Amino acid sequence: MQIKKKSDITSILDNFESIASWDAAGSKFYVVFEDRARGGQWTLMKYGDGGRYSIHGLGANYHDEEETFFEEQAGVVAFLWDNRAVYNAAAKKLLQEAAAGAE
Numbered sequence: 001m002q003i004k005k006k007s008d009i010t011s012i013l014d015n016f017e018s019i020a021s022w023d024a025a026g027s028k029f030y031v032v033f034e035d036r037a038r039g040g041q042w043t044l045m046k047y048g049d050g051g052r053y054s055i056h057g058l059g060a061n062y063h064d065e066e067e068t069f070f071e072e073q074a075g076v077v078a079f080l081w082d083n084r085a086v087y088n089a090a091a092k093k094l095l096q097e098a099a100a101g102a103e
Contacts, residue, residue: 002091003084009077013053016046019091033083033090038062042083044076055079 001012001019012019020029023045030045040059045067046052053076054067070076080087 002088003080006077006081009080012080013046013073013076019094020046031087031090031094034086035059036086042086044080 001008001015003009003012016031017029020031022029026045026047027049028045028047030043032041032043034040035042035057038057038059038061040057040062043056043058045054045056047054052069053073054069056067057064070079
C-alpha cells in the first residue's frame, strides 16, 4: 500500500503484519527503507507484544545506539508522513519481489 494521504498511514499500521517481515528472534515485524537525510536506512518495527512501534537508523557513517520508541501512534504517523517517498519506494519494491516470487 502506498502513502498518498495521511489516512493511508492508518491503514498501513492496521495491516502492518501483512506488509512487514517477521523477526522471530526479536519478536517483531519490520520494514526497511532508505534514510535519505543521513544516507543509510531506517527500520520501522512493531513488536508482537503490545504493538509498540520503534525506529532504528543505520548507515555507513552512523549507527543509532538504540531504537527510538514512539509513545503514541501520532508519532509513527508523523514519521511515515515525513518519509512517505522512501516508504513508498520500499513498498513498491516489496510488491514487485512478491509478484516475481509468485511466478
